[in-house]
Structure formats: C-alpha cells, structure tokens
Amino acid sequence: MKHVVGIDANDDSATGAVARHRKKNVYPYLRARGFTVDLYTGKKAQRALVAAAVSVRGVDYVTGVGHGAFDRYLGYQGLPIFQVGGYAPAEARTKVVHLLSCLTANGLGPDFVANGARAFFGYDTDFNFNTRTRDGCLECDSEIDRGFADGLTAHEVYQRTIAAFTRAANEARRRAKPHMAARIENNRDHLCAPTVDPRFGQRGVRVVRKSKKR
C-alpha cells in the first residue's frame, strides 16, 4: 500500500480555503486509489510531527498547502516545517513532493531534489485564486495529486495539469473574463516540475504503477 503524508496549514483564510478544498477533493481521491493518507493539519502541521512522519520508510508522496518563501515551507502559525539546510535528507529521499505554496520552487524545491527527492511540483510565484468567482485554480492544482494517484509519470502529470489550467483559462476568456483568464494563466506558467527543469527531478518517475484497468 502506498503512503502519503499531507501537510495542510489551515490557520488563515487563504490556506483554510485551500485545505477545505483538498479535504473534499484530493484526499478522498487518494484514498479511493488505495493510498494511506497521514494528514497533518491545523496544530498538527508542525515540524516535529511532520519530520517524524516523512522520515518513515515507505512514504512515497508528500503533498500540502501552506505559506512559503524561497527557501521554506511553513505550517501552523507560520512556523517552518521544511527549510533549506533545516531538514534531514531522509525526509526528502525517494519521495515525490507537491507543495501548493508560494515561491518554494525557487529554492526549497531544487533543494529537496538535491537531497534525494525524485520529483518536486510547486510554484515560483505567489499562487492566486478566488473562491468567490470559482476560477478553478485549486481544481487545476489538484490534478497533480490525482495524476500521481492515477499512476502517471511526472511528465504526464505536468501535461495533464497544464491542460487543466489552459481549459480553465479558455473558459474564462469565453465568458469574457480576461482578468480571471490572466490569473489562471499566471499560475499555469509558474508551475515548476521536472518537465520544466531537471532541478525539479526526473520526468519519468511515478508514485504508483499505472493500472491496466484505467
């Protein structure tokens, strides 16, 4: 059975909205695909607990939402969970990591890969969304988790996610909402993954084998 560690900081309105979306749309999907999910959310989204969880052998996939900066990913009350130079290589080794967080692809992502992570998916800008207008940005990002759960390679996951962002942007254009389309495209064009640069890992890695039934 494949093991996922989810780290969802949800102590403000921005991360809270994303965490709710993921609770409803991402984790049930992963469980339905046979993954065991260890979820660290709220007060549990803290360094000591997460470090112990991801260091365990057999954790294949790490996913989460939280504030971020170039070199760090933050959890509950803005305290760092992962920071360049502040985590053990065992926490990254052999894992595929997806962080829905701002800016982490600038430093932390490549650092994960340098420390043994097989692939990193994240953003090198401030990820934006608007739940009021239902722009679909969160839905598009969730394609990353769903893609890996479906047994796609990192490259295939990237392509599927980009296609989802493009569809959403085109729909916004069709509805004569250029600002919404621009916001969606901005997220799309700042998604970093092995396809974009080898600093983010290998294009061919999978978390699970692709099922023949699918």
Next chain:
Amino acid sequence: MPKRKPARSTKRKKPAANQKRARSSKRRKSAAKKKRSRASQAERVPPRQWRLPAGFKADGTTMVTLQDLLSLPEQETKRLDDLTETEQADLTAERLRNLEKFSITLVGVGVLNKEDAIREVKAHTSAGKTLVEIEKRTLEMVIGTARAHPRARGGR
C-alpha cells in the same frame, strides 16, 4: 346561389416545396445568428475594461484608457513591453484604484482587497509583482481581442 366553400380537409396538407425551403432557410439563419452571438460573446471586451487605464502616452507621463489607446496612432502611445517596472506598477495601481471592488487570494499572503493590493504593488513586494504580471497579461488579452475583433468594441 352562392358557392359553398369546400369543406376543409382534416388531412394536413404537405407543405409546398418553396415553403419547405423557406423554413429550412429560416432555421439556418437562426442557427447562424446564434453562432454569431456566441462568437461575439467570446470576443467581447468587458465594458469596464474600456474605461480603465491601459497604457501611457509616448511621453511616459500621461495614462490613457483602453479606448484612447486604441484610437490614438500607435506612435503616440508606449507599447506595453516598453513600460519600465515603475510604469507597470503605476499602471497596475491605477487600474486597481479605478475598480469598484477587487479581491484576490494569494496563498503566501492571504486575501487582499483593493487597498491591500495597491499597497503591495506600490511597495514592489513579491505579491505586488504577481499582481503587476497578472494585470499585464489582462491588458495583453484585452488589447489583442479589441485589435483582432473590431466588433468586440461593441461591448462598451
């Protein structure tokens, strides 16, 4: 003796060939009209965009609305790509200021209203730069639409 009108047949008469043609032509016209309406919907520039600042005059000091930008000769305005970082930030801040309401959520920052967004743009923070980039994309989109489909101006 007045002639009696022949009783109406209960059988429905087959439409004449020219009636059939007329009906099918009507259907075709209606379908084409729907298609045109969908197309114009897709090409429309939202009315508020016409009133928002969309660039600078060539002197780099006066902002112009989208409407003015498109009506002035190109050499009298600055190209979007030629704007300096400060001009882009000023343009973004001015566009935001002219909106009735504005809200955006940035995962790294939180929910920004109009005043917060203007502050971030003016301070050239990471969030501000993201907002400038989004506004630039929006402008490229609306200017492109307006130039490519002159009918889009009908959306004013």
